[in-house]
Amino acid sequence: SVPGTKVELTVSCRNLLDLDTFSKSDPVVVLFVQVSGSSEWKEFGRTEVIDNTLNPDFVRKFVLDYYFEEKQNLRFDVALFGAQDFLGQAFVALGEVIGSQRGRLERPLTGVPGKRCGTILLLAEELSNCRDIVTMQLCANKLDKKDFFGKSDPFLVFYRSNEDGTFTICHKTEVVKNTLNPVWQPFTIPVRALCNGDYDRTVKIDVYDWDRDGSHDFIGEFATSYRELSRAQSQFTVYEVLNPRKKCKKKKYVNSGTVTLLSFSVESEFTFVDYIRGGTQLNFTVAIDFTASNGLPSQPTSLHYASPYQLSAYALALKAVGEIIQDYDSDKLFPAYGFGAKVPPDGKISHQFPLNNNVENPSCAGIEGVLESYLQSLRTVQLYGPTNFAPVINQVAGIAAQVTDGSQYHVLLIITDGVISDMLQTKEAIVTASSLPMSIIIVGVGPAEFEAMEELDGDEVRLSSRGRYAERDIVQFVPFRDYVDDSGNQVLSMARLAKDVLAEIPEQLLSYMKTRDIKPRRADPE
Numbered sequence: 001s002v003p004g005t006k007v008e009l010t011v012s013c014r015n016l017l018d019l020d021t022f023s024k025s026d027p028v029v030v031l032f033v034q035v036s037g038s039s040e041w042k043e044f045g046r047t048e049v050i051d052n053t054l055n056p057d058f059v060r061k062f063v064l065d066y067y068f069e070e071k072q073n074l075r076f077d078v079a080l081f082g083a084q085d086f087l088g089q090a091f092v093a094l095g096e097v098i099g100s101q102r103g104r105l106e107r108p109l110t111g112v113p114g115k116r117c118g119t120i121l122l123l124a125e126e127l128s129n130c131r132d133i134v135t136m137q138l139c140a141n142k143l144d145k146k147d148f149f150g151k152s153d154p155f156l157v158f159y160r161s162n163e164d165g166t167f168t169i170c171h172k173t174e175v176v177k178n179t180l181n182p183v184w185q186p187f188t189i190p191v192r193a194l195c196n197g198d199y200d201r202t203v204k205i206d207v208y209d210w211d212r213d214g215s216h217d218f219i220g221e222f223a224t225s226y227r228e229l230s231r232a233q234s235q236f237t238v239y240e241v242l243n244p245r246k247k248c249k250k251k252k253y254v255n256s257g258t259v260t261l262l263s264f265s266v267e268s269e270f271t272f273v274d275y276i277r278g279g280t281q282l283n284f285t286v287a288i289d290f291t292a293s294n295g296l297p298s299q300p301t302s303l304h305y306a307s308p309y310q311l312s313a314y315a316l317a318l319k320a321v322g323e324i325i326q327d328y329d330s331d332k333l334f335p336a337y338g339f340g341a342k343v344p345p346d347g348k349i350s351h352q353f354p355l356n357n358n359v360e361n362p363s364c365a366g367i368e369g370v371l372e373s374y375l376q377s378l379r380t381v382q383l384y385g386p387t388n389f390a391p392v393i394n395q396v397a398g399i400a401a402q403v404t405d406g407s408q409y410h411v412l413l414i415i416t417d418g419v420i421s422d423m424l425q426t427k428e429a430i431v432t433a434s435s436l437p438m439s440i441i442i443v444g445v446g447p448a449e450f451e452a453m454e455e456l457d458g459d460e461v462r463l464s465s466r467g468r469y470a471e472r473d474i475v476q477f478v479p480f481r482d483y484v485d486d487s488g489n490q491v492l493s494m495a496r497l498a499k500d501v502l503a504e505i506p507e508q509l510l511s512y513m514k515t516r517d518i519k520p521r522r523a524d525p526e
Contacts, residue, residue, distance in 0.1 A: 005271065006127040007066040007098065011047055013078060013109070015118035016054040017087045026051045026081045029120070031062050034073035037492030041075055049081040054118070063127065066094060068272060069502035071324050071495065076120055078109060088117030095327035097124040103277045126277075131269040134194065136229065136261060137186040138173075143241065143257035145180060146209035146217040153210040154182045154219065156259070160195055161202040170194060175210040186263065191226065199227040207241050207259065219243065220256035232264040270520050272506035275513060278520035281408050282328040283399075286370055287392040288314060288355070289416035290377070291340035291385045294446070297378045303417055303446045304378055313480050315371055317415050317443040320494035321501050322367035325411060333363035336370045337392050341381040349384055351391040353377075386421030389414060393429040393440065400436040406518035409509050410438040418448040427465040430456060434463075434470035439508045441501050442477040453477040472511045476504045 011029050019025055028049045032041040047058035066072070072094040078087040088109030097105045103124040109117035138156065146152045155175040159167035170193045176182035195201045203224050209217040220241035231237065240255040247253050276282075295302030306312045311319070326332055339351040354362030355373035357380075364370040393412065400410045420426060430440065442457075444450045456463060457477040463470040483497040513520075 005066045005273065007064050007094065007273070008125050008127050009062040009064065009097065010058070010123040010125070011062070011076065012055075012057045012121040012123075013118060014055050014106075014121065015116075016056075016078065016109075017112060017115055017117050018054055019080060019085050019087070025054060025087065027053070027056050027078055027087060028081045029058060030077045030079065032075040032077065033064075034075070036070065037495045044074075064094060066098070066126075066273070067499075068095070068506050069324065069499040071095070071498070076122075078117075078120065086112065088112055090120045092122065093327055094124070095324065097122050098273060098276055099328040099330075101279070101330075124277075126271060126273040131271065132191040132266050133188055133269050134191055134226075134229075134264065134266050135186055135188045136232075136264045137184065138259055138261055139181070139183040140207065140241070140257055140259045141181050143180045143182075143207065143209075144219050144243070146219060151178050151180050152217075152219065153177045154179070155208055155210055155216075156184065157206045157208065158189075158194070159204040159206070160193065161204065167204055180257065183262075190269065191266070195226040199230075200225050203229070205239075205259070207257070220246075222259060229261060229264055230266070232261040237261045270510070270513070272509060274520040275406070275509065276328060278522065280406060280509075280520070281330055282325060283408060283410045284322065284325045284329050284334050285392075285396050285410065285412045286318060286322070286334055286336040286355075287352070287389075287412060287414045288318070288336070288338050288374060289340060289387060289414070289445075290338040290381055290383050291387045291417070291419070292383045293385070293387070293419045294383060294417050296383070304383075306375070313445040313484075314415050315374065316490070316494060317445065317480055317497065318370060318374070318413070319367060320498040321413055321441065321443070322370065324498050324502060325413075326367055332366050334367070334370050335362040336364050336373055337362060337395075338374075338377055338381065339389070339392055340383070340385050340387050341377075342384045343381050347382065351388045352395055353381070387416065387419050388422040388425070389416075389420060390422050390425035390429040393426065393433060396438060397429065397433040397436055400433070400438040404437060404516070406437065406513055406516065406520075408437060409512070410436075411441065411505060412438065413441045413443070415443045415445060416453075417446040418444040418450045418453055420452050423452055424465070426456065427463060430463055430475060431465040431468050431470045434472050434474050437509075437512050438474060439505055440475045441505075442475065443497075443501065444477065444479045445481075447481065450477065450479055453479075472508065472515065473504075474508055476501060476508075 026049055030046045031044045033044045034041055047060045050056040075091050077089045089111045090107040090109055105122045106119050108119050153175050156173040158171040160170045171189050173184040206221045207219040220243040222239040239259045241257045243256045294304050297304040304312050336355040337352045343350045343353045355377045364373050396410055396412045442453055444453050456475050458473045478500050483493045
């Protein structure tokens with residue numbers, strides 16, 4: 001996800017255990033963060049102490065970096081100040097707080113045997129790091145003529161000033177040919193890029209005459225600030241373009257022309273968290289490859305083989321990705337399908353049979369439920385072929401097409417050994433699905449060369465089918481073997497797998513919302 005997504009947690013407790021015999025308790029909350037891929041907890045910070053209350057609302061907040069694609073486990077310990085008496089604790093993943101309604105979560109405190117310890121309330125809010133986007137348009141009048149033949153070919157270069165007084169280029173307009181009175185196209189730039197969120201910082205603008213050989217002639221410059229530019233919403237602002245060298249040399253020098261700001265507007269750039277907080281639900285569907293190329297599940301060489309000591313690669317991949325996604329799925333019910341097997345009773349080949357054997361309701365309860373049904377299916381179906389992805393993609397696309405207002409977003413996880421038989425149909429299905437609120441994650445298991453999967457991923461070349469191009473990139477492919485490390489630290493390598501698999505989902509969700517001009521629903525105040 002976007003680096004620098006910071007989330008602020010506000011903490012309150014209700015009905016704390018009363019241990020003070022003379023007065024009420026003086027509670028403090030200590031936050032511990034689990035070190036990624038280990039069982040170690042590190043203290044992150046603590047609230048202030050509030051005297052004499054069993055229902056504290058703490059003022060001091062915790063500000064955490066948030067990553068959608070990682071499981072960020074938090075532990076809150078509530079204690080009495082000074083006495084260090086333990087009043088209970090709660091374990092929660094940051095994603096659960098963000099994924100809960102309006103970013104509010106209430107959890108019971110536990111850990112004092114035989115006692116009710118009350119509850120902890122957490123509120124997550126994304127800190128605005130100035131996500132505004134500006135659109136502006138400028139024109140110029142009577143610029144100095146620089147070209148011997150014809151007029152000038154002017155363009156503008158924008159620089160933001162840094163803390164140390166240096167300047168960094170942040171935008172170049174297009175060149176308007178052969179005119180001293182150019183009107184440039186409107187352009188869009190993040191406020192961060194223009195002034196790093198500091199509205200009074202200098203923005204310097206140079207005016208150049210374009211030359212084919214790259215030795216562009218300097219016409220002049222002017223300075224402004226975001227605040228000054230933003231006043232143009234109500235009036236035209238005219239800047240004098242000055243050339244310091246000419247100013248020194250010529251007594252009569254007035255200016256080298258003027259630049260006028262014609263329009264200026266600001267929009268907020270929404271983030272993934274805005275949509276989740278506004279109630280967008282992620283719906284997670286699983287499809288597992290039951291084709292014969294995986295090998296007989298009873299044989300140790302099979303990709304579906306689960307020893308008494310180790311889950312199969314399929315089960316590991318499912319667990320790693322599923323455990324993060326499930327925090328954002330309110331009903332925790334996951335439709336799960338198999339493809340490429342002969343299914344009892346009549347041995348028909350199916351490319352979308354429900355793992356729980358229930359055609360009416362293919363949903364399994366939680367990732368554990370999906371794993372159970374997957375192991376059950378391995379015992380009852382016959383691995384066969386061919387490997388067809390299109391049916392299950394079209395099935396999820398059909399569901400995604402029913403609600404396109406941004407309140408539902410679907411993620412289909414396909415786990416496969418990568419030997420695909422219906423490449424043309426699959427490309428067609430993905431191109432169609434690319435205009436729907438859905439993403440597809442493909443995890444490739446086993447030793448195959450996954451060129452076909454790389455093509456579907458569309459990162460290098462935009463996917464197309466029969467001359468139609470995918471409207472957006474919705475497929476993310478990763479090979480499982482890249483994540484099995486020799487040291488055998490499975491927890492860490494599965495955390496890395498989940499991270500890479502899920503990293504593109506927030507952007508893909510945003511690209512859908514943006515192209516449809518869907519704004520996040522405002523979380524209503526209580």
